[in-house]
Structures are given as structure tokens and as C-alpha cells.
Amino acid sequence: MDIPKIQWYPGHIAKAEKKLSEVINKVDLVIEVRDARIPLSTGHPHLNKWINNKKHILVINRSDMVSPHTINSWNKWFNAKDQYPLWCDAKRGIGIKEICKSAKDSRSSIDDRRLSRGMRIRPIRALTLGFPNVGKSALINRIAKKRVVDSARKAGVTRNLRWIKLESGIDLLDAPGVIPPNLEDQKSALNLALCDDIGEAAYEIESVAIEFIKIISTLNKDKNANISAKQISNRYGVDITKGFKSPSAWINEAASKHTSGDTRRMSHKLLEDYRNQMLGKIALEVPLWN
Numbered sequence: 124m125d126i127p128k129i130q131w132y133p134g135h136i137a138k139a140e141k142k143l144s145e146v147i148n149k150v151d152l153v154i155e156v157r158d159a160r161i162p163l164s165t166g167h168p169h170l171n172k173w174i175n176n177k178k179h180i181l182v183i184n185r186s187d188m189v190s191p192h193t194i195n196s197w198n199k200w201f202n203a204k205d206q207y208p209l210w211c212d213a214k215r216g217i218g219i220k221e222i223c224k225s226a227k228d229s230r231s232s233i234d235d236r237r238l239s240r241g242m243r244i245r246p247i248r249a250l251t252l253g254f255p256n257v258g259k260s261a262l263i264n265r266i267a268k269k270r271v272v273d274s275a276r277k278a279g280v281t282r283n284l285r286w287i288k289l290e291s292g293i294d295l296l297d298a299p300g301v302i303p304p305n306l307e308d309q310k311s312a313l314n315l316a317l318c319d320d321i322g323e324a325a326y327e328i329e330s331v332a333i334e335f336i337k338i339i340s341t342l343n344k345d346k347n348a349n350i351s352a353k354q355i356s357n358r359y360g361v362d363i364t365k366g367f368k369s370p371s372a373w374i375n376e377a378a379s380k381h382t383s384g385d386t387r388r389m390s391h392k393l394l395e396d397y398r399n400q401m402l403g404k405i406a407l408e409v410p411l412w413n
């Protein structure tokens with residue numbers, strides 16, 4: 124696949140990664156948050172190195188944005204790798220109880236570990252961590268049962284650490300840890316761009332929109348995703364299911380109908396509609412068994 128180039132600054136990433144490791148060192152429990160539409164692209168290859176032997180809960184947020192069928196397939200895939208993700212919708216507060224219970228359950232092994240190292244027992248310290256825009260702040264607010272962090276604010280890891288006391292003997296860091304996007308893998312970078320996890324300055328919006336149409340026309344061959352292709356065809360009045368020439372021809376035709384022929388504006392509209400769930404539940408990644 125000819126994936127559009129997505130730019131980033133390596134120096135910026137190295138600095139952000141260093142800061143993140145410093146924060147991780149101060150906690151006992153890492154609540155890693157990923158995006159249900161792209162559970163692999165929102166996982167970072169260095170994460171295991173950063174979290175070392177700390178307790179780790181894998182949360183997949185935005186469960187409302189994919190189908191129950193997709194969630195089932197992913198569960199089978201993760202379980203086969205001995206991983207047990209907890210799915211949630213932090214916007215509506217679904218799945219939060221299970222995350223709190225899992226954090227509470229991890230207390231005893233963290234306490235035992237501290238005791239075995241001759242350390243005092245204290246409330247365990249937890250950090251939510253993940254790529255930009257996966258829903259970390261929304262999750263913190265749900266876990267804390269109050270608004271402690273602005274859900275759209277760009278939270279940094281540099282300011283003073285402030286802990287929120289939870290009822291269960293857990294102190295939760297009020298700022299999320301932001302993982303810098305891993306853009307070496309251009310396929311993941313494209314998925315992150317589609318889900319708005321990378322600033323628009325880093326990519327050419329029209330080529331990303333063309334890739335999106337390519338993905339939809341491929342998904343169209345899968346009967347479980349058929350609804351999305353129909354929904355998109357109906358919404359814009361340009362058929363993506365049959366008589367489909369090429370992704371750029373589709374964008375041109377849609378642009379002539381909706382944005383006075385402006386393909387850039389049409390690309391923007393298409394991606395915003397996807398991100399705002401106007402196009403149905405579309406998973407950009409599905410499990411691949413090898």
C-alpha cells in the first residue's frame with residue numbers, strides 16, 4: 124500500500140519519552156488506554172520496557188465506536204496472547220466499575236512486593252497512559268467520579284504531580300501520561316491520523332482521506348462491515364459499493380456534490396464525519412491471525 128508520509132520530529136519524541144519514563148518510575152500501576160478502532164496502532168513497542176515489572180491494566184476505550192462483533196474478535200485475539208483487555212466507553216461511563224475493580228485487585232500483589240523489599244505499605248499510585256486523544260482524561264474523570272482534568276486539554280507530564288485519592292486505597296495521578304506517537308510505522312501513523320491522534324500539521328489531509336476510502340472499499344468485502352460502506356454511499360450520494368472507480372475519483376465526485384469541487388474541504392469533512400461517528404461503527408484494524 125502506498126501510504127502517505129506522516130511527519131514527526133524525532134528529537135521531540137525522544138524528549139517526551141524521557142519525561143514519560145520519569146513519571147512511570149513514580150507509580151506502581153499503569154493503566155494503559157488504547158483506542159478500540161485501532162488497538163494495535165495505539166499500543167507502543169517500547170511500553171513494556173517503560174513499565175518494566177509494574178502492574179499493568181490494558182484498557183480499550185471508545186468501545187461504542189466499534190461493533191460487538193469486533194470486540195469479540197479482539198478478545199479472542201488478545202486472550203490467545205494471555206492478555207485480557209477491559210473495554211470501556213469513558214464518554215458514557217460504561218465499563219468503569221470493572222477497571223476500578225481490577226485496580227483494587229492488584230493492591231495485594233503490589234503491597235506484597237513492597238513488603239518483600241522492606242518498604243512501607245502506602246496507597247498504591249496509578250497512572251493512566253496512552254496516545255493523544257484515546258480518552259485518558261475522560262477515563263480519569265470517570266474513575267475519580269469528578270471532573271479533575273479537562274477532557275480536551277492537552278495535558279503535559281512536566282507540571283507538578285498531583286494525586287487524587289480514590290476510595291479503594293489508590294492514588295491516581297490527575298494528569299494523563301501521553302505517549303508520543305510512534306511514526307516509524309507508517310501504517311500505524313495513518314491509523315493515528317485517521318482517528319485524530321496526530322495533529323493535522325503532520326500530514327496531507329487529502330492523501331489520508333484517499334486511504335480512508337481505500338480502507339472502506341476493502342472493508343466492504345467483509346459482510347460485517349457492509350453497513351458502513353452503504354452508510355457512506357447514502358450520506359454523500361456517491362456509491363462506494365459498486366461501480367467504484369478509484370478512491371480519488373470518489374473524493375472528486377463527493378467534492379463536486381458537497382464542497383463546490385474543493386477536494387481538501389471534502390477530505391476534511393469526510394474525516395470529521397468519521398471521527399464524530401456519523402459513518403457508523405468502523406474498526407480500522409481487525410485481528411490478524413498468523
Ligand SMILES: Nc1nc2c(ncn2[C@@H]2O[C@H](COP(=O)(O)OP(=O)(O)OP(=O)(O)O)[C@@H](O)[C@H]2O)c(=O)[nH]1
Pocket residue numbers: 184185186187188211212213214215253254255256257258259260261262273274275276277278299301
Ligand atoms: N465516543 C467516545 N468518545 C470518547 C470516549 N472517551 C473520550 N471520548 C471523547 O474523545 C475526546 C478526547 O478525549 P480525552 O479524554 O480528552 O482524550 P485524552 O487521551 O486525554 O487526550 P490528550 O489530552 O490529547 O492526550 C473528547 O471529546 C472525549 O469526550 C469514548 O469512550 N467514546
